[in-house]
Amino acid sequence: MSIPVLTIDGPSGAGKGTVSRLLAKKLGWHYLDSGSIYRSLAIALLKQSVDLENAARIVDVAQAMTLAFECGDELIVKLGDEDITAQLGLELIGNTASIIAALPEVRRVLLQKQRDFRRHPGLVADGRDMGTVVFPDAEYKVFLTASSEKRAERRYKQLIEKGIDANLTRLTKDIEERDRRDSERATAPLSIASGALFIDSSDMTIDAVIGEVLALIH
Ligand code: C5P
Secondary structure (H helix, E strand, C coil), rough: CCCCEEEEEEEHHHHHHHHHHHHHHHHHEEEEEEHHHHHHHEEEEECCCCCCCCCCHHHHHHHCCCEEEEEEECCCEEECEEECCCHCCCCHHHHHHHHHHCCCHCCCHHHHHHHHHCCCCCCCEEEECCHHHHCCCCCCCEEEECCCHHCCCCCCCHHHHHHCCCCCCHHHHHHHHHHHHHHCCCCCCCCCCCCCEEEECCCHHHHHHHHHHHHCCC
């Protein structure tokens, strides 16, 4: 019997991470934060001062990197022996990830690493192309979005709570730029998988979003 997969795709800041993690916990399923794989590659490239125009070199680094994910209350990510969890959330890393994610060769190399997360009893997979490319045969598909202003506001609050200085206008601009890059790229652009449940979380609580997704599964 095939292992069930719930895919949650959508733009950055729509609440996919929080919602996916809570759903994985409720269902007792594994969790794939695919964005963290692109982000980890971004960290590896910046550490090695790789030129982001040099696709061949980027692919080499992607092939060579070893990642380990430890899913407890918080997701801990190790690149080789180094715990890179704290760096994953930086704006620079997210923006760099979005630049390299547009390279088709990079996406090809990372495809199997993502599919390897599909293990019993099930998987919640969060990203941009989970339902369209990585797990097209997933039983349950969701597209979770929110207005760019709302997403920037949420991000702003998160950063301020962490004591990180932030500028709302700048964040809104970055989010819109990232949306444009993720949606307009030729390979695996952000798009709504056919049959996906569309949820706009702009005016919804996390519990309400989770309720809608659980209703789809049960
Ligand atoms: O979701 P997150 O913000 O962590 O993703 C960082 C970047 O990685 C995104 O802006 C996107 O360009 C890329 N990404 C992707 N496909 C995925 C997940 C993330 O292209 N499945």
